[in-house]
Amino acid sequence: MSFLDYLISVDARAALMGRMMRKLGVDRQLKVVPDHAAVTDRAVNRCRSCGHQDECSTWFDQNEQADAPPDYCRNRDLIARLQHVAGQR
Template sequence: MSVLDIFSRLTKQADLMDAMMKKLGVAEEIWKLPDHAGVLRRAANRCMTCDRPDACQHWLSHEANPDEAPSFCRNHDLFERVLTNAEANTQPAA
């Protein structure tokens, strides 16, 4: 694998992660986290090691308003936690 191939893969995976975060509505919420840089770095590492980028691309292009990330997504649990925390923070106090 050439250096150009590696950069191409990194760019594609980063674009997929960005698209997934935007589609799920977690991008802004992640930036609000105290350690957002570390969270994003770990999420990017999980995404970079994913062996299903084609399935991710297909899912992104066919899901209009998803409630959650696909089960094969290596960041599924992270995105679920972020969504759950965001919903909890927008609920009125009882």
């Protein structure tokens, strides 16, 4: 894998994280949590280190509506907390 391929892969995983937050309706809550920049950075890093990007892309294609992320999602706990704060659960 070239360095450019690596960067594209990392960027694609970060985009998946944003897409997941939007799909589950917590993107706005993520922007207003205390120290949101650090929380977002950690969430992006968890997504970047995930090895399930193909499964995640397939999950998006198969789930137009969803209440929770897939079980393998490394940001599952964060999303649940943000949903709780938003009163979605």
